[in-house]
Amino acid sequence: MPELPEVEITRQSFAQALCGARVLEARLGKPLRWPLGVAPEALQGSVLGLAQRRGKYIWLPLLAGQSGLEGGLLLHLGMSGSLGLTRERPAPGVHDHFDLWTDRGLLRLHDPRRFGAVVWSRALDAAPAATLLARLGLEPFDPRLDGRYLKQALAGRRVAIKQALLAGDVVVGAGNIYACEALFLAGIDPRLPAHKLSPARCDRLVAAVRDVLGRALNAGGSTLRDFRDAHGVAGSFQMLAQVYDREGQPCRVCTTPLRRIVQGQRSTYYCPKCQKK
DNA sequence: CAGTGGCCCTGAGCGC
């Protein structure tokens, strides 16, 4: 479900409300991608700081308060995760795998596939958080990101541009849907070897990534499926997918039937006419 | 080093 816009909207939807909240209890369900790394009881008494985002990770600072542990939780929603913030604390369902019960309500991770994670770390710049974030590329709206940077970062990389974008070690945030959409907007064939992008096309791709992610953010997260923020509020549907999940359907620009191919075991959708090598 | 494929897990959708 969640690419950068969805993660960011999720973060925004609970960050203020929980900043300053005291942890009363933490509970784990089934194992997630990685172990929490600390006994849930140890989180009791900590005070939550303001949640931050890096790539598709959310960092929830934990301040020691009177009796708690100092550090934070690094959260990832994986493919199917979502966070909910509620006043009450209903009994957990089978797919509710992490609860943070505070004096301001319940933050609950719901994640059927369990590719998501909640990992305790003593600091954002200490292991294990720092290790997980180490290989991330620039944030899409980082002013240092421009065509020149992209060109240099892609130098010597023979993988297809779609896969380079998805890898997240150059720019973070564009997952499978938005990577397809950005390449369509930029008019670039997803199979093009990354190092072959001209400087002009690097400029266009940076602009396209920002455009797609920015519009999804403005629409309140996605747009494309069933995303809801931590209050259960759905995103608006202002951003129609141009190519994603539209195999065989006419390109909205030129009416050519769109194609689906597989790259790195992930589906790629593109327009064979609008997107060039 | 860059690139490839496997894998973690559950649920939805489809053809038969």
Add this chain to the structure above:
DNA sequence: TGCGCTCAGGGCCACT
């Protein structure tokens, strides 16, 4: 209605 198959918005890791 049920079964078996494929696929799904992510990303780490082992291996070549």
